[in-house]
Amino acid sequence: MKDEILKSFLLNFIEQHELEEQSLDDSFEDFVNFNIISKLYPRDINLDNLSTGGGDDTALDGLAIIVNGNIITDETEIDFLRKQNGSLNVIFALIQSKSSPKFDGSQVGNFISGVKNFFSPESFLPENDKIKSLRLIKDKIYKESINFDEESPVLKLFFVSSGEWKEPKQITGKVKMELSELEAKSFFKNEIKIDFYDANKLKETYREISRKIVKEIPFNNHVSLPNMPDEYNVRQAYIGNISVLDYLSLIEDQNKNLSKDLFYDNIRDFQGDNKVNKEIRDTIISSKNQLLLSLMNNGITIIAKKVEKIGSKMKLTDFQIVNGCQTSHILFANRENLLNDTQIVLKVIETIDLDVTNKIIRATNRQTEVKDEAFESLKPFHKDLQEYYKAKSKDITHPIFYERRSKEYLNVPNIKSNQIITLASQIKAYVATQLQQPQSTHRYFGELLESNSSKLFKNKNELSNYYLSALIINKLDYYLKKPKLNKFKSFKYQIALLGRVPNLNKPKRALF
Known part of the structure; x- marks a missing residue:
């Protein structure tokens, strides 16, 4: 591996997860799987649940099936999650990783073949036990298609190398041609493409998921909430309104994707197109009603370990959005429709007291049913x-x-x-x-x-x-x-x- 910084990140990851006894190539695959899936699934990750590499892996080194916000490892979990949520929201994430410092067109082609094979009714290639097990889950999901939350699953494909990605036309053209066959089957609701990760993108991702989140937002239109007694350990709290466009900048990561890490403490994961979320979406896509959003919506609650007022801006350190996950996801999904004048109500609380945080989480997440495990x-x-x-x-x-x-x-x-x-x-x-x-x-x-x-x-x-x-x-x-x-x-x-x-x-x- 030529990139010394990436190598140091990999060695740090190996030490953190005690992977010293496995090969460097296997550790790189784990490192890649961890980085990519962490962006889709901000909860605790078991590396063994992601790894599919080895003999008969059909050019798939990592595979995660995320159903209703949970990584699924057994087909029997599907029935429970369907009964629990009333519908199924599914993401398939498939990964191929190469530690070599170049993007090889033939390897990309093998990856696409492995993807097609996985979504075919039966396998035309030898598969290891892990992929066979994931195939059973995939088959079970499509048998339950009547319970999809009105849309088909999402397919996300990732190809990773430790080199530099320069978008060569001989690869991008081949990818577009090869994936058109899979897209024609209408198995997925999204446009199918491969997200190519090079050394720089991989380093940026690892830095982002390994450090505390710090963001600044314009928040001039706010008032201070009353001071709390010292026993509550709430240093300061504010309520006000913020432009939805400024709020989007708060919840987006460096690649302009939704930063799911921010919603872990929200308790309730995104619930898809349920009745309430459809009403929020209908409000947003109506230019007439969108301006009423701050009056019709309960708003967003943020808890931060540190809050600093800097002029007209507010700096938030190590923060979580504990209420407003549904609104945030719908705003992000409909960002092309957002108007400059649309506002959202925002509450910001600074505390490091876990008991206070838990009370706020419990109180702000009682509007609709939340499952016991939450x-x-x-x-x-x-x-x-x-x-x-x-x-x-x-x-x-x-x-x-x-x-x-x-x-x-x-x-x-x-x-x-x-x-x-x-x-x-x-x-x-x-x-x-x-x-x-x-x-x-x-x-x-x-x-x-x-x-x-x-x-x-x-x-x-x-x-x-x-x-x-x-x-x-x-x-x-x-x-x-x-x-x-x-x-x-x-x-x-x-x-x-x-x-x-x-x-x-x-x-x-x-x-x-």
Whole structure:
């Protein structure tokens, strides 16, 4: 790899995810998959769920199927998400990555052939087990086409090289010609194209997803909300209005795409063309009614760790849009119709207090139904669990940390991504080891929470069991990355059950 900066980013990624024992080419594929899918899916990513590279990969190195805001790894999850949301909103993301410093037309052609093969009724090429499993999910999705949210799935294709992309006509022309056949089948609602990532674009993406978000917006037309007592830890808060065009600049990333990272704490992912969202869209596309948006819409709520007033502008550091995900997505999708004079109501709150943040999130997301898993991590049990993890971190060499709020450990010194336990991973670890249901861990974590609601996160005397279950899985993840043990990865939860220890006070029985 000629680009030394990109190489340093890759080595940092390898260290963060403890990938030292796999080949550099495999790590590059993981690095690429992580960067690209993070832009589409701002939640916690399991690298194993994205990787399809290796023997019989049909020129596909990464593949993610995102349904209703969740990466799907088993076809049985489709029914649950359909029942939960009432419809299916689907994104297919397929990736080919090459660490070589050039874009090769034949390799691009092989990638397109692999894409066509994946969406054909049956495979004409040998496929590995991972792609076969994803094919079953794809087939299940199209069998449920009557439940699409009135539009077909979106297809996103990415080809990555560590070289420089100069848009050679011999490649772009071939791509357009080859993809026209797939587009004619009307499987997808979007124009099908390949997004080419070169070294510079890959570096920009990694920088963006690895750092705190800092943006400035014009926000002169606002008033201060009353000061809160010190016990609430709210330093300042404002409410006012902002031009929808200025708001778009806040929610767009460097490539003018919607920055999905900003909506993680919104609780409710974008719900597609439901009744309320259709009404917002109809308001926006009507030049007559669009100017009434600030009167008809509840507005946007932003929580930032730091707010600075700089003249007529406001600088926001490390912020989240905790209410307004639906409005934001529809504004972005209809940005060509937006008028200069259209305004949106905006509330900005500065606090670093997680409890206050959680109260605001809960209060501002009660207008429509929100599923239980969305609010689960806001409950008091999880604060106690997080503190228990911190207390136990002093006892072991390689501690783990429970993350109640997305990315709260981002850029924290000495805490690597592979040390972080999320709500989803905690639920699966506990269900596998303590509830002795390793066969159920392929299911969506919200479904596991729902089906085990009477057993999960109820008894604070069992904090040690939650911690231990996650610790066992975390250590297994480390060992199963080793080449000689990698073949047992699919049995991770079954192996974890064998190491289940119901009482931490009996350390001789501990597996690790």
